[in-house]
Amino acid sequence: MAIDVHAHVLLPEIEEAVAGHPGLAEAQGLDARRNGSAALAVNGPMVGARVPKLTDVTVRLAAMDAAGVDVQLVSPSPGHYHYWAEHQLADRICQLANEGTAAHCAKAPDRLQGLGLIPLQHPSLTPKLLDHALEQGLKGVEISSHAPGRELSDPAYEPLWARAEETGALIFLHPFGCTLDERLDRWYLSNTVGQPTENAVALSHLIFSGVLDRHPGLKLIAAHGGGYLPTHIGRSDHAWRARPDARDCAHPPSSYLKRLYFDSLVHDPYVLRELIRAAGPDRVLLGSDFPFDMGTEDPLGALRTADLPDHDFHAIRGGNAAVLLDLA
Known part of the structure; x- marks a missing residue:
């Protein structure tokens, strides 16, 4: 099977639930400042054109068939x-x-698996809502790279990591927004530079803080190939060796890449091969960011451009995800 682990669904009922609440306008204003007016002018029509793929299962399945994708993790x-x-x-x-x-x-239960949400801004709620997601038959939950005032290394999240490890739930790390704010408000830098940066920062917090030492069974998938971290992990290893203040994790940072999972959405065959070298071919999963414009409509074609050995190609195409998702 070809299994795409990075695909999205739009849920209008959520937007109806938040409409008119204090804080929404402020959050939208922050998003506008971070992205800039030019990006916002493009984003609205882009998302609008993709609403059928984001909401209609029949349209989604037709797009999956056209791309040669058998299963999506939504x-x-x-x-x-x-x-x-x-x-x-x-x-x-x-x-x-x-x-x-x-x-x-x-x-479409034979074609679609799902992930839910938890509120990182309220750590005390996260174990309960992780359980709620699993009770619905979902495989785990999706999170961003940080919550306001909290990094993923915050001790308040220890119960979440423990519960995810205990249940075998997947955690899908998918940043939204970037803390570099107006520095990235032109040329869509908020996404092209911001998202890989947020991935690298979030993963570094999990590694250097010892979260992955304390929870070695945690199943975490990083979107966008983990951002800049896998291809620049040598600098992290050097800091770990050279500086005592960078040694709260038990092993060199590069070793933790082999405990994580990464999607293949890096838009460059050379970067994809380096990700596979750094993390291992058993730790990379097919990803498309369906159906957004910063994704790919042909994830298998993008994977083929890396010219991988057959074993690695088929593992990333779906073999790794089939094991992770416990699919026959």
Whole structure:
């Protein structure tokens, strides 16, 4: 099977739930400042044109067939995170996301698997809502690279990592927004530079803080090939060897890449081969970012351009994901 682990669903019921709430306008203003007016002018029509693929299972399956994809792991659009939401609303958003994604996937259960959401801004809610996602038949949850005022290394998330490890739930790391703010507000740098940066920062927090030492069974997939970290991991290894303040993890940072999973969406065959070398061919999974414009409509074609050995090609095409998702 060809299994795409990076595909999204749009859930209008979430946007209906947050409409008019204090904090939404402020969050939208921050997003506007971070992206810039030119990007926002493109984003609206781009997403609008893709609504059928994001919401209609029949349209989704036709697009999958055209791309040669047998199974998608579907996660909510990152715009649904709403990490500004207060406790009660955040709980409601995540329940809607979990139930909505499960209902979408249930329309084609042999082709679609799903991930839910948890509210990183309220760490105390995350284990409960992870369980809620699993109760809906989802494989785990999607998270961003940080919540306001909290990094993924924050001790408040220890119960989340412990519960994810205990249950075998997948954690899909998919950044949304970038903390470099207006420095990236032109030429869509907020995405092209911001997303790989956020991936690298988030993964570095998990590695250097010892989260992966304390939870070696954690199943975490990093979107966008893990951003800049896998191809620049040598600098992290050097810091770990040279500086005592960079040694809170037990082993060189590069060794932890082989405990993580990465999607193949790096837009460059040379970068993909380096990712495979750094993490191992058993740790890379097919990814498309379906159906957004910064993804690819031909993930298998992109994988072929890396000119991999047959064994590695078929492992990344779907063999690795079939094991991870426990698919026959």
